[in-house]
Amino acid sequence: MRVSRITMGALSIAAASTILLSACSSSGTAGNNSADNGKKSYDVYALLPQGTDQPYGTTYLPPMKAEAAKDNIKLTITNSKYNADQQASECDVAVAAKPDLIVLWPAVGDTVRPCLAKAKAAGIPVTVTNSGVNKADVSLTKGFSGPDTYGQGVASAEIMCDITAGKDVGILVVNGLTGNSTATTRHDGFADTIAKKCPNVKILAEQPGNWNKDDSKIAVSEMLTSVGASKVQGIYAADDTMVAGAIDALKARGIDPAPLFITSIGNTKLGNPLVVSGELDGTVFQSSSWDGQHAIDLAYSVLTGGTVKDQFMPSVKVTKANATDPSVAPEW
Known part of the structure; x- marks a missing residue:
């Protein structure tokens, strides 16, 4: 897994709502309902360090949301603005909400182990997008998608x-x-x-x-x-x-x-x-669009018990x- 090389108290639900952006692709209770296309519905928290406040996030998010809608995934998206303490608090909120899965883009890779450990203890699988976790933390995740x-x-x-x-x-x-x-x-x-x-x-x-x-x-x-x-x-x-x-x-x-x-x-x-x-x-x-789409592609594989393998974006030289x-x- 290339990510092995790549390298706090909880907010109240009410307070956290000021920083959460919902991107709902289906209605109903997570993991229980089926939408019109017959697929099971899932609830996923995406803990991100950026959003439409940065160019990359602006073009990362639409493909992510589109892929989630296709797969009947209800997304709750956060933006910690690369603040490790804020992302840790957002993780506490996510774990308390008991979603089917957490997608984590680490704000600071060295600080995410407590989040991963809490999710594991709660039985919530975590996939990693864009930026990898430390080698010692890889066993707490279900896979990585993003740039090599x-x-x-x-x-x-x-x-x-x-x-x-x-x-x-x-x-x-x-x-x-x-x-x-x-x-x-x-x-x-x-x-x-x-x-x-x-x-x-x-x-x-x-x-x-x-x-x-x-x-x-x-x-x-x-x-x-x-x-x-x-x-x-x-x-x-x-x-x-x-x-x-x-x-x-x-x-x-x-x-x-x-x-x-x-x-x-x-x-x-x-x-x-x-x-x-x-x-x-x-x-x-x-490609930011590749990145957003594959974050959900990997998550869906984990949620549905499909084949799970790390997904790396090609590194194309441009001169x-x-x-x-x-x-x-x-x-x-």
Whole structure:
């Protein structure tokens, strides 16, 4: 299971209702009623760290809700905004509600074990979406669906190895949010691959960019100062939002990003134009719609006793050669 590498008191039901968004696809008591299509009805809580407040969630949620409607799943969706304590409280509410299943997108991977343990004690199966849990916590879950985040780091590193072509290159690394499993596994995939396939690429410094453009701009500016801008020939950022901040930091120093070796992950509506323009050498396509749909596909397999196996999104490399191909059109 790749997620093994990828890395509080309860709110009252009344208080929690202010943060819960219902996406009902059928009526009736969970697990007991059949809708017009003859399928059994299920009640599922989806504990997410984002929603329509972020571009990814905006395009993740509609396919998730559509798949749930197709499968007669009544969804109750939360958005913890990457606050681990808030997600823990939302988990307490979910466990108390006794749904048929919980879908968990960890806000912070290191903090979800108590939630998983409470669900297991209550007999509620948990599937994981988008970001994996720690290796020690995998046994408390029923499966994972989402990006192969380690593989995404590998793919971005392979682009870096290809474009540097054996040249000695010093690069800066902009990581995601500290403690977030996606950030950890993308970093590991990138660093492991660089060390193995192109040791000519040296990581001079790294800082978290917190999945944020402004934070990443500041981080890169600080690293340019600390190591010396003249020593930097490239940048790897763990997503396109952060690489855009990194490129802004270069431009603020009067440095043209085009001659540098720069790779990222996402192929988003922010990153794709940078690939087309030549400021970003390559990124890795991530489909938010695939992610949302497969979160429910996996949950339904668990609920119905079907074949359960981890579902990993393909890690497709995007460079200037294929950046305008419809098959990798950015979704978010």
